[in-house]
Amino acid sequence: MKYSPDWVLNLACSVITKRYVLENVPIESFTNIFSKALEPMYEDLTGSKLREGVEKEMRFLATLDVDDYIEIVNAHIFYTVTYEKPGKKRNINGFFSSALKPKATETSIATNSKSFKAFVFQLRSEPKLKPESSWDLSHVKDMDSLIAIFNSPVLVFDAL
Numbered sequence: 001m002k003y004s005p006d007w008v009l010n011l012a013c014s015v016i017t018k019r020y021v022l023e024n025v026p027i028e029s030f031t032n033i034f035s036k037a038l039e040p041m042y043e044d045l046t047g048s049k050l051r052e053g054v055e056k057e058m059r060f061l062a063t064l065d066v067d068d069y070i071e072i073v074n075a076h077i078f079y080t081v082t083y084e085k086p087g088k089k090r091n092i093n094g095f096f097s098s099a100l101k102p103k104a105t106e107t108s109i110a111t112n113s114k115s116f117k118a119f120v121f122q123l124r125s126e127p128k129l130k131p132e133s134s135w136d137l138s139h140v141k142d143m144d145s146l147i148a149i150f151n152s153p154v155l156v157f158d159a160l
Contacts, residue, residue, distance in 0.1 A: 002102035004042035013053035
């Protein structure tokens with residue numbers, strides 16, 4: 001099987017979380033549209049897996065005593081796309097490999113959730129992890145296929 005890299009699952013869940021909160025469209029609309037577009041590339045990114053990942057992110061965010069949920073999620077999107085790990089920049093398209101290449105092993109929702117929680121706690125101690133206010137996912141290079149999916153229009157009727 002072609003499994004998604006962990007960072008792609010992290011990114012998809014955070015993008016859905018952000019758009020769900022801002023657009024007032026059912027989660028199922030996003031997970032249906034995104035999974036239809038992502039499954040040809042990554043067979044494990046099903047609607048149910050994406051929905052579970054988004055729900056875990058939102059449940060965790062609800063436990064925090066903060067008002068800037070969208071800032072946190074946007075910072076996670078920025079960090080996920082920009083860094084492989086603290087201090088190491090992500091190279092999406094290298095000479096001999098691509099960070100978008102499917103993996104041989106599946107990333108679990110538990111691993112995704114743990115990664116998101118760790119980032120939120122890291123963000124509290126290192127506010128420099130937040131992107132500049134002008135930063136937008138659409139401007140990231142070498143991710144055109146994912147950006148097109150993440151920016152695709154989603155309607156309430158897509159939940160059906």
